[in-house]
Amino acid sequence: MTARSGRVVIGGASGLIGSFLVPRYRAAGREVVTIGRGRADLHWDDAAGIARAVDGADLVIGLAGKSVSCRYTPANRAEILRSRIETTAALADAIAAADAPPPVWLNSSTATIYRHAMDRPQTESTGELGTGFSVDIARAWERALFARDLPGTRRVALRTAIVLGSGGGVLPMLQRLARVGLGGANHDGWWPSPRGRVAAGTAHRPGSRRGEQHLSWVRIEDVARAIDFLEEHDDPSGPVNIATPTPSVNHEFMRLVRRGVGARVGVPMPRWMSELGAIMLRTETELVLKSRWVLPERLEAAGFRFAHTDLATAVRPM
Numbered sequence: 089m090t091a092r093s094g095r096v097v098i099g100g101a102s103g104l105i106g107s108f109l110v111p112r113y114r115a116a117g118r119e120v121v122t123i124g125r126g127r128a129d130l131h132w133d134d135a136a137g138i139a140r141a142v143d144g145a146d147l148v149i150g151l152a153g154k155s156v157s158c159r160y161t162p163a164n165r166a167e168i169l170r171s172r173i174e175t176t177a178a179l180a181d182a183i184a185a186a187d188a189p190p191p192v193w194l195n196s197s198t199a200t201i202y203r204h205a206m207d208r209p210q211t212e213s214t215g216e217l218g219t220g221f222s223v224d225i226a227r228a229w230e231r232a233l234f235a236r237d238l239p240g241t242r243r244v245a246l247r248t249a250i251v252l253g254s255g256g257g258v259l260p261m262l263q264r265l266a267r268v269g270l271g272g273a274n275h276d277g278w279w280p281s282p283r284g285r286v287a288a289g290t291a292h293r294p295g296s297r298r299g300e301q302h303l304s305w306v307r308i309e310d311v312a313r314a315i316d317f318l319e320e321h322d323d324p325s326g327p328v329n330i331a332t333p334t335p336s337v338n339h340e341f342m343r344l345v346r347r348g349v350g351a352r353v354g355v356p357m358p359r360w361m362s363e364l365g366a367i368m369l370r371t372e373t374e375l376v377l378k379s380r381w382v383l384p385e386r387l388e389a390a391g392f393r394f395a396h397t398d399l400a401t402a403v404r405p406m
Contacts, residue, residue, distance in 0.1 A: 095145040097190070099123040099132075099175055100152025104256040105196075105248075108308050109149070109315070121145075123175075124152065132178055142182040142190060147319050148241075150179050150195035150233075157258075157371045160221060160290040169225055176232040189240040192319050195233045197245040199304055199331055199382040201226035204295045206302070209335070211385035212247075212327050220289035222374060230327065242325045244318055249331035249382055253308030254406040258375070262342070263349050263405060270355055271346045273299025273339035274376040277359035292374045294359070299339030302381035304331040307396035317392045324386045331382045334397045338376065341399065348404040 096113050098106055101122040113120045121141040122128040130137045132152075142148060152175035154167045176195060183189050202210035203218035210216065217223060230245045252259045265271050275298050281291035295301070306314075314330050336344075346354045357365070362373045384392070396402050 094147070095119040095121060095141070096147045096149065097121045097123065097138075097141045097145045099148070099150045099179055100196075101128060102126065103151060103155075104251055104253055104308060105311055106149075106151045107255055108253065109312060112312060132175055135178065135181070138178060139182045139185055142179070143186040144188040145190040146192075148179055148183065148190045148193040149315065150176055150193070152176075153196065153229075156222065156225075157375065159367075159370050160285075160288065160372055162288075165221060165288065165290075169228060172225065172229045173232045176229065180232070180236045180238065183238050183241050184236055189238065191240070191242060192244070193233075193238075193241050194244045194246055194315060194318055195229075197230050197233075197247045197327065198222075198226050199247045199249040199329060199380050200378065201230070201247060202380070202382060204301075204379045205381040206296055206300070206379050209381045209383045210329075211383050212329055213385060215382070222289075224289060242322070244325055245327045246315075247327050247329045247382070248311065249304035249306050249329070249335075249380060251308055251311055252305055252402050255308070257308075259345075259403060262345050263403075266342070266346045266349050266351045266354060269351065269353050270357070271342050271349075271351055272354035272356040273342050274301075274362050274373075275299055275356055275358045276301065276377050279359050279363050290372070290374075292372075292377055296377070296379055299337065299342065299356070301338050301377060301379035302335055303338055303341050304335040304380045304382040305341075305399065305402065306331050306394075307402050310394050310396050313395065314387060314392060317387070317390070321390060324390055328386050329382050329384045330387070331384050332394050332397050333384055333388065334399065335381055335383070336399050341403070344400045345403050347400070
């Protein structure tokens with residue numbers, strides 16, 4: 089755990105990462121100010137309150153944004169973008185106005201910013217950015233983070249892979265599906281793409297077969313440790329991949345999820361079945377069909393070592 093004791097301001101603290109960080113910081117004796125909706129300390133429309141919290145803070149963490157686990161309707165697409173850009177801009181405004189700006193601002197991004205990669209892993213130095221709605225959102229999010237001139241604050245875009253933790257996210261849902269026999273590999277294939285989805289960049293194009301799409305992941309505990317590391321060290325800044333150096337592929341990932349919950353059978357999920365299931369669950373198949381093959385080049389070069397690199401242990405119910 090970081091040795092620092094100063095104030096931490098967390099925007100969007102109700103999700104998986106924020107819910108893990110807040111009690112962790114408070115248990116270490118740090119003052120934590122949360123910004124969000126509901127029971128947060130401050131709300132996003134309280135510009136004066138945010139400015140007071142940020143001024144003199146040791147660390148600002150931006151995690152706010154509507155979940156992408158939804159149907160990509162026009163209304164949801166607009167809210168996914170708005171919720172990221174406006175909250176990031178609010179933090180930038182507060183930092184720009186601070187007499188004592190925070191030395192570090194870590195802001196969420198996503199490993200989905202890279203292309204569908206089946207041929208080689210994507211790193212910060214050699215990775216290629218993809219196309220489509222999700223990539224456009226990630227690009228806009230990072231532009232908002234780096235748009236302002238904030239010379240007193242080092243900024244890092246956390247290009248985070250799929251986060252595994254028992255407190256939420258994708259893992260508990262996959263474990264539930266595995267327990268009822270639906271924990272098989274997700275097989276890509278053809279599916280009709282209406283013109284509207286093609287134009288919006290939300291139509292997934294087949295890019296892998298029989299669950300061979302890559303899957304980069306990270307345990308929630310290592311996300312917190314990486315955030316500690318980035319606060320404690322003066323470098324790096326800019327985009328940083330938050331993903332273990334031991335990625336998997338979809339069919340192996342699902343096999344280990346099944347083994348973790350003691351499920352003997354997992355029905356393979358062809359594309360048509362995944363699409364129908366996504367409609368029923370109000371989500372999108374891109375979340376399981378896009379090949380995300382990401383390595384943590386900058387973190388490892390700076391000396392960070394992941395504590396959780398064994399996927400079989402990482403997906404075991406805690």
